[in-house]
Amino acid sequence: MTTADPLLVVDGLVKRFPVSRGWLRKPDTLHAVDGVSLAIPRGQTLGLVGESGSGKSTLSRCVVRLLTPDAGRIVFDGVEVLALDPRALRAFRRRIQIVFQDPFGSLNPRMRIGTAVREPIEIHHLAPAGDADDRVTALLREVGLDPSFAERYPHELSGGQRQRVCIARALAVEPECLVLDEPVSALDVSVQAQVLTLLRDLQARRGLTYLFIAHDLAVVRQMAQRVMVMYLGRIVEDALATRLYRIPRHPYTAALLSAVPAPDPTRRANRIVLPGEPPSPMAVPPGCAFHPRCPHPRKDTRCERESPALRDLDGTRVACHYAEEPARGPAAPAP
Amino acid sequence: MTRIRLGSLAVAALLLLAILAPVIAPYAPTAQPDLIGLRNAAPSWAHPFGTDMFSRDVLSRVLYGARVSLLIGVLAVAISVTVGTAVGLAAGYAGGAVDAGLMRVVDAGLAIPKIFVVLVVLALWEGITVPVLVGILGFTGWFGVSRIVRAETQSARGREYVAAARAIGIPTHRILVRHVLPNVAAPILVVASLGIGQVILLEAGLSYLGVGVPQPMPSWGNIIADGQHLFASAPWISTAPGLAIVATVMAFSVLADGMRAALDPRDR
Amino acid sequence: MTPLLRVQDLTTTFDTPAGTARAVDGVSFSLDPGETLALVGESGSGKTVTALSILRLIEPPGRIHPDSRVEFDGRDLLTLSPRDLRRVRGAGIAMIFQEPMTSLNPVLTVGTQIGETVEAHESVTRAEVRDRTVEMLRLVGIPDPTRRWRSYPHELSGGMRQRVMIAMALVCRPRVLIADEPTTALDVTIQAQILDLLRDLAQRLDMAMVLITHDLGVAAEIADRVAVMYGGRIVEQAPTARLYAHPAHPYTEGLLQAAPRLDGPAYPTPAIPGAVPPATAWPDGCRFHPRCTHAWERCHTEPPLIDVAAGQTARCWLRAAPGDPS
Numbered sequence: 034m035t036t037a038d039p040l041l042v043v044d045g046l047v048k049r050f051p052v053s054r055g056w057l058r059k060p061d062t063l064h065a066v067d068g069v070s071l072a073i074p075r076g077q078t079l080g081l082v083g084e085s086g087s088g089k090s091t092l093s094r095c096v097v098r099l100l101t102p103d104a105g106r107i108v109f110d111g112v113e114v115l116a117l118d119p120r121a122l123r124a125f126r127r128r129i130q131i132v133f134q135d136p137f138g139s140l141n142p143r144m145r146i147g148t149a150v151r152e153p154i155e156i157h158h159l160a161p162a163g164d165a166d167d168r169v170t171a172l173l174r175e176v177g178l179d180p181s182f183a184e185r186y187p188h189e190l191s192g193g194q195r196q197r198v199c200i201a202r203a204l205a206v207e208p209e210c211l212v213l214d215e216p217v218s219a220l221d222v223s224v225q226a227q228v229l230t231l232l233r234d235l236q237a238r239r240g241l242t243y244l245f246i247a248h249d250l251a252v253v254r255q256m257a258q259r260v261m262v263m264y265l266g267r268i269v270e271d272a273l274a275t276r277l278y279r280i281p282r283h284p285y286t287a288a289l290l291s292a293v294p295a296p297d298p299t300r301r302a303n304r305i306v307l308p309g310e311p312p313s314p315m316a317v318p319p320g321c322a323f324h325p326r327c328p329h330p331r332k333d334t335r336c337e338r339e340s341p342a343l344r345d346l347d348g349t350r351v352a353c354h355y356a357e358e359p360a361r362g363p364a365a366p367a368p
Numbered sequence: 369m370t371r372i373r374l375g376s377l378a379v380a381a382l383l384l385l386a387i388l389a390p391v392i393a394p395y396a397p398t399a400q401p402d403l404i405g406l407r408n409a410a411p412s413w414a415h416p417f418g419t420d421m422f423s424r425d426v427l428s429r430v431l432y433g434a435r436v437s438l439l440i441g442v443l444a445v446a447i448s449v450t451v452g453t454a455v456g457l458a459a460g461y462a463g464g465a466v467d468a469g470l471m472r473v474v475d476a477g478l479a480i481p482k483i484f485v486v487l488v489v490l491a492l493w494e495g496i497t498v499p500v501l502v503g504i505l506g507f508t509g510w511f512g513v514s515r516i517v518r519a520e521t522q523s524a525r526g527r528e529y530v531a532a533a534r535a536i537g538i539p540t541h542r543i544l545v546r547h548v549l550p551n552v553a554a555p556i557l558v559v560a561s562l563g564i565g566q567v568i569l570l571e572a573g574l575s576y577l578g579v580g581v582p583q584p585m586p587s588w589g590n591i592i593a594d595g596q597h598l599f600a601s602a603p604w605i606s607t608a609p610g611l612a613i614v615a616t617v618m619a620f621s622v623l624a625d626g627m628r629a630a631l632d633p634r635d636r
Numbered sequence: 637m638t639p640l641l642r643v644q645d646l647t648t649t650f651d652t653p654a655g656t657a658r659a660v661d662g663v664s665f666s667l668d669p670g671e672t673l674a675l676v677g678e679s680g681s682g683k684t685v686t687a688l689s690i691l692r693l694i695e696p697p698g699r700i701h702p703d704s705r706v707e708f709d710g711r712d713l714l715t716l717s718p719r720d721l722r723r724v725r726g727a728g729i730a731m732i733f734q735e736p737m738t739s740l741n742p743v744l745t746v747g748t749q750i751g752e753t754v755e756a757h758e759s760v761t762r763a764e765v766r767d768r769t770v771e772m773l774r775l776v777g778i779p780d781p782t783r784r785w786r787s788y789p790h791e792l793s794g795g796m797r798q799r800v801m802i803a804m805a806l807v808c809r810p811r812v813l814i815a816d817e818p819t820t821a822l823d824v825t826i827q828a829q830i831l832d833l834l835r836d837l838a839q840r841l842d843m844a845m846v847l848i849t850h851d852l853g854v855a856a857e858i859a860d861r862v863a864v865m866y867g868g869r870i871v872e873q874a875p876t877a878r879l880y881a882h883p884a885h886p887y888t889e890g891l892l893q894a895a896p897r898l899d900g901p902a903y904p905t906p907a908i909p910g911a912v913p914p915a916t917a918w919p920d921g922c923r924f925h926p927r928c929t930h931a932w933e934r935c936h937t938e939p940p941l942i943d944v945a946a947g948q949t950a951r952c953w954l955r956a957a958p959g960d961p962s
Contacts, residue, residue, distance in 0.1 A: 084823035085794075097535050126537035138528040143550045152546075153536040191911060192679075199532070206536065221678035221850060226894035226907035248824060251896035255905060278898060292828040294853030296880055296895050306832055307825045310793045 038111075039072035040242045041096070041129075041210055046070070046105035048091050052315060063315045065091040066102070067266035070343075073210075078236070078243040080257030080274065082250055082289070086314045088266040089246045093214045096244065097131045098122065109210070127157055130203035134215035136195035140187040146173075146198050147183025153205040172201040177231060193224035197231065204235070210242040217252060229255055251293050254278060262286050265314055265322040272349035282351040284329045321354070331355040372630050375561075375623025382616055386434040393428035397586045400424055408602040418604040420594055429586040430608050436587045437616070440502055440571050441564040447506025449513055449560050456517025457544050457552075461525055471518070477511035483570070490579040501580060505567050513559055520552040554631040561624035565617035572613055588613050639666035640844050641690075641708050641729070641812055647701040648682075648689045650915075657915035659685040659698075661868035667812065672838055672845040674859035674876075676852060676891075680912040682868040683848045687814050690846075691725055708812070727757040730805035734817040736797035740789040746773075747785035750804045757808050772803040777833055795826035802833065809841060816848045831857050852895050856880060861947075864888050867923030868915060870941070874948035884950035886928045922952070930954060 048066040066088040073079045083089040094100045096107060098114060107114040109129060117125055133139045140149055150169045154160050160168050170180040176197040187195055196216060203211060213232070217225040233256065235241060245256045253260055254274060261271040262285065270283040281287040291305040307326045312318055318325050324336040335354055343352045385392065394414075395401070406423035409415060417426035459470040489504055490496055524530060525548070533543050568588075574580035575589025576596075583590060588609035595605025648660040660682040667673050677683040688694055690706050692713060706713040708728060713721065725731075733739045741749060750769045754760060760768070766785070773781035776799040789797055798818060805813060815834065819827040835858045838845050849855055855862050855876070862879045864872040864887065872885040883889045890908040897905075910927040913919060919926050925935035934953045941949040942956050 084825060094531075099531055099535055123537045126535065131532070131535045133528045133532065135528055139532050141529040141533075141547050141551070144547075152533075152538065156536060156538050156542075193911065202532070202536070222852070222891060223678060223894045223908040224911070225896070226905050229896075229905070230907055249896070250824075251898050254898065254902050255896050274902070288825060290898060292824045293898055294827070294831070294851060294857045295898060296852035296856050296892055297897075297899075304828060304832075306828050310795055310826065311823065 038075070040075040040110055041071075041073045041244070042106075042108040043069060043071045043092075043096065044106040044108070046092065046095060046102050046107070048088075048095055048100060048102045061315045064088075064266050064317055065314060066095065067317075068105070069263070069266075069268055070105075071261060071268075071271070073242055073244060075209075075242055076236070076240050077259070078245050078257045080253035080260040081244060081246045081263065082248065082253055082260060083263035084248055084289075084311055086265060086311050087263040088314070089263050090214055092263075093131065093212050093244065093246050097129055097212055098125075099131070123157075127206040128208055129210040129212065130206060130208040131212040131214060132196075132199050132203050132216050134218050136192050136199060136219060137187070139199050140195060142187055144186075145183065146185055146187070146190070150183070150198065150202045150205055153202060157206055159206065168205070172205055173198075175204070175235070176201045177227075191224075192220050193228060196220065196228055200228075200231070200235070204239075208241070210244070212244045212246070214246045215248065216245075218247065218249065225252070232256065249293070250278075250289055251295075262289065265312065265317050267322060267352065268343055268350065269323065269352045270349065271343070271351075276349060282346060282349055282356045283323075283353050284327050285323050288328065321352075329353075329355055331358060370626060370630075371622050372626025375619060375621075375626045378615075378619035379623050382434065382619055383438065385431060386438050389428075389431040389435055393425075393431045395425040395428040397429045397432040398424065398584050399428075408598060408605070410602075411604055417608040418602065420591075420602070420605045421598065426591070426605055426608050429591055430588065430612050433586040433588045433591055433609060434612065434616075436498065436581055436585060437568050437571060437589075437613075438564075440498060440505065440581075440587075441568040443502045444505035444509060444567045445560050445563040447502070448509035448563060449556060450510075451507065452510035452513025453517050453549075453552075453556060455510065456514040457521050457548065459514065460518040460521025461540070461544060461548065463522075467518070470514070474511045474514050477508070478515075482508050483573070486570070486574065487577075487579065490574065496579065496582060498581060498585075501571065501574070505570060509563065509567065513556065513563075516555050516559055517552055520555060521548055524548045524551050554627075558624050558628045558631070561620050561627060565620035565624075568613065568616055572609075638710075639707075640669045641667040641846075642705075643686075643690065644705040644707070646686065646689055646704040646706065648685050648694055648704075649699055649701065651697040651699075652916065654914070655916035658868050658918060659915050660689060661918070663865070663868070663870055665863055665870060665873065667844050667846060669811070669844055670838070670842050671861065672835075672847060672859045674847045674849060674855035674862045675865060676849060676855050676862055677865035678850050678891075678912065680915060681865040682915075683865050684816055686865070687731065687816050687846065687848050690814065691729060691731060692721060693731075723757065726753050726805075726810065727808040728810055729812040729814065730808070730810040731814040731816065732798075732801045732805045732818055734820055736794065736801045736821070737789065739801055740797060742789055744788075745785070746787050746789065746792070746800050750800070750807055753804055753807050768807060769803075772807045773800075775837070776800075776803045776806075777829075778803075794822050795829060798822060798826075798830055799833070802830075802837070806837065806841065806843070810843065812844045812846065813838070814846045814848070817850070818847070819854060820849070820851070827854075834858060852880075852891060864891070867913070867918050869923065869951065871924065871952070872948075872950045873941070874944075874950075878945065878948050882945075882948075884944045884948060884955055885924075885952050886930050886954070887924050888950075 046066055046069045050063040050065055051060040052063050053060045069092055071079060081089050091100065095102045114125060147169050150172055151165050154165050154168055169183055173180050173182055178194060178197055217228050220228060236243060245253060247253050257274050260274050260277045262269050262283065264285050270277065270286045277286065281290055288305045288307045305328060309326050320337040320339055321341050324332060341352045341354050343350050346356055400422045402423050406419045408421055409419045411418040415425050415427065417430065420426055455470055459467040485508055486504055493500060530543060530547055533547050571580055572589035575587045576593045580589050581587035591609040592606045595602060599606055644664045646660055646663045650657040650659055663686055675683045675686065689700050694700055700714060704714055708724060713724060747769050750772060751765045754765045754768055770781045770785055773784055778784050778796060778799055819830050822830060831854065847859060859876050861875050863870050864885065866887050872888050879888065883892055893906050894908060908927055921936040921938050925931040939951050939953045941951050944950050944955050
């Protein structure tokens with residue numbers, strides 16, 4: 034793997050939410066993110082995969098400082114993000130931007146597209162007043178939209194077009210890094226493919242670094258060089274994409290991979306179906322958080338008592354006591 | 369015809385009548401042409417709404433009264449909406465202690481009956497004038513508005529386009545003005561419309577009780593007061609302004625209802 | 637074998653300020669007893685409207701055209717009296733929807749809602765309703781059904797709520813289940829569970845299923861046959877294995893290529909150029925031809941469904957044998 038200095042480093046991030054249970058009872062704590070560390074080299078994509086309750090969205094919002102973590106460090110290009118004062122924070126916002134999942138909710142319904150894309154340019158004084166419109170036109174073209182779209186309102190655009198507008202808006206500040214929180218989950222398959230192609234082209238052209246968050250492993254595979262899997266606020270596996278998809282080390286990863294419905298009827302037989310539901314992040318099981326649902330043949334009482342640490346195994350980080358023996362054979366047939 | 373069109377036309381007509389009162393009114397509102405012959409005269413061609421005990425033409429007084437009542441209504445509501453929106457935005461967006469503190473003030477304000485407060489203040493005030501009335505009605509009427517604005521602000525705050533704006537680095541005040549306020553405006557307009565009707569009614573009541581618009585300036589309330597004890601013999605004196613009030617309140621209500629219907633489904 | 641459900645020339649339009657939207661435009665397919673058919677399409681293809689039309693759940697400004705026919709067990713559902721139609725809904729043909737949270741009444745317990753279906757169609761005692769309901773909850777895999785019977789929807793997770801929806805739909809043992817994107821709102825691992833459950837139940841209860849989805853993977857999982865929709869029409873129909881191995885219509889091909897896969901090369905997946913046109917203005921001729929890489933002059937005339945192989949038809953001139961009349 035590359036030895037270049039990573040652009041974005043997260044170290045031991047913790048984010049908890051108190052959940053009130055009524056007047057007289059002490060509030061519960063929702064452990065959304067429970068000690069997550071990652072690093073993304075410049076120009077690359079880290080895929081972050083997890084189901085609901087995994088904490089991936091909370092993590093993404095902490096990284097762009099829409100939420101303030103309770104513990105841990107975030108270092109962007111050597112700068113301690115959590116120590117920034119409000120003025121420096123504003124400047125920091127230019128360097129990293131976020132694109133959300135819901136293209137319908139991410140745009141102000143009463144604001145024209147052109148105004149929405151121009152706003153970041155105005156806020157950060159990135160262009161003299163006359164040139165701002167030219168910048169907007171160029172941005173819209175770059176994401177594959179005709180500049181006439183600037184006059185339209187969000188409700189006149191399709192989901193894929195709105196998502197392109199959100200990407201254009203994020204690019205308006207010339208960021209170095211984009212956090213993409215499920216950017217294509219709400220889109221149709223053919224539109225998904227278009228937007229993913231756009232994102233890859235932009236990355237190549239502008240040298241962008243991506244933190245790509247999704248629940249769909251097949252989508253992540255198209256974008257990421259490295260993939261991290263989260264479960265109940267913790268990382269369970271962190272590996273090169275080429276390795277993770279062929280030999281998943283953690284039983285949860287294996288289950289996720291086999292659960293993806295593939296457009297290939299011959300794959301039905303190999304399915305791992307996990308029993309039960311993901312527990313609530315307010316009631317994380319003791320020991321290994323995954324143990325109640327784990328299908329690993331070597332699961333034992335150690336799994337109930339001791340939470341496995343994230344350890345290195347041949348360049349892959351995995352949090353499982355028995356990761357040396359994969360739970361199942363490779364889920365996907367060899368190409 | 370849709371409600372919003374009907375309401376807008378009715379309100380526009382009323383405003384027009386009020387503005388053109390000096391031109392339309394056949395007589396000056398304080399003119400007393402014939403204290404003996406025209407006292408409490410029944411409606412006739414010369415005086416469509418009759419005359420009162422000072423031989424003043426009731427129609428002219430009602431028209432001039434419209435100016436006063438509508439002016440008070442519009443200005444007082446303008447104050448209420450401005451103060452209420454500012455408080456609601458602040459409470460809804462900031463949350464936490466700010467929200468709690470402001471909402472306790474609002475709760476207190478809503479708990480005390482407005483008419484009580486207004487009466488006490490007015491009773492103690494020396495020399496009530498129209499600006500004083502506007503001020504008192506305006507500053508006691510903002511509590512409900514702030515509740516509505518707060519709720520809408522909280523809902524807008526959770527939307528992703530606000531998170532996106534924060535992520536871009538847009539300062540809070542600009543987010544409030546450019547992103548939250550336009551999306552909150554719809555219910556404010558509805559409330560304002562209804563509010564005008566309510567303030568006019570309230571003013572009429574105050575004037576009727578003698579603590580509103582001072583004589584001899586005509587206001588619908590004090591014209592009703594004038595004609596009260598003559599209701600058996602000269603009912604037109606009180607009836608004319610009463611009808612005017614009903615028409616005005618209805619016009620604003622229809623307008624408010626029409627606006628609510630027109631704005632709602634598209635928003636959600 | 638006579639088909640259990642036969643849809644013929646179904647056309648449903650919506651009157652909008654922008655014109656008449658022909659959401660479903662002459663759709664025909666049939667369903668044999670015990671068979672699972674997947675209706676696959678993206679947004680704007682008309683698949684959901686098709687499902688709603690079968691049970692006559694279309695409200696104005698939508699209209700089902702009088703020439704359409706939907707035959708269930710020999711009777712045309714579109715001309716049934718409201719009383720007879722009510723008897724079919726829930727007991728003959730049942731439907732489950734995408735969002736279990738909004739499809740369940742938040743103020744009624746799960747048991748009450750499932751019980752309602754039974755009470756609406758059969759006259760049984762309260763005790764029997766309860767027993768049937770608990771039995772159904774057990775059948776759909778809800779743990780501790782006697783206790784869960786009293787739960788409210790918000791006390792259950794997404795996957796469990798979807799199971800409750802399935803229980804509600806199946807409690808009167810319908811012959812046909814229409815499932816509209818039943819797993820789209822669920823996590824991947826729960827999705828796998830629900831698909832397994834549906835497949836299992838269809839077999840056990842000898843039930844036919846129409847599964848509506850935009851996800852080709854989901855269709856491959858449980859369908860015996862797949863019908864691909866585009867522009868309000870069916871553009872290809874084939875047995876599942878055949879469709880994925882040898883797609884006959886360029887749109888199907890494009891969808892299969894665009895779908896992200898776990899095997900094969902990681903990227904790029906080629907995208908279908910352009911966008912779905914609005915239903916108020918379908919292109920002339922073949923509705924897909926403006927976006928099709930193989931389009932030629934003949935495509936300005938709309939092709940019929942052409943037989944390609946055993947059981948496979950495609951609405952594309954490329955599949956016409958030379959000498960076929962246009």
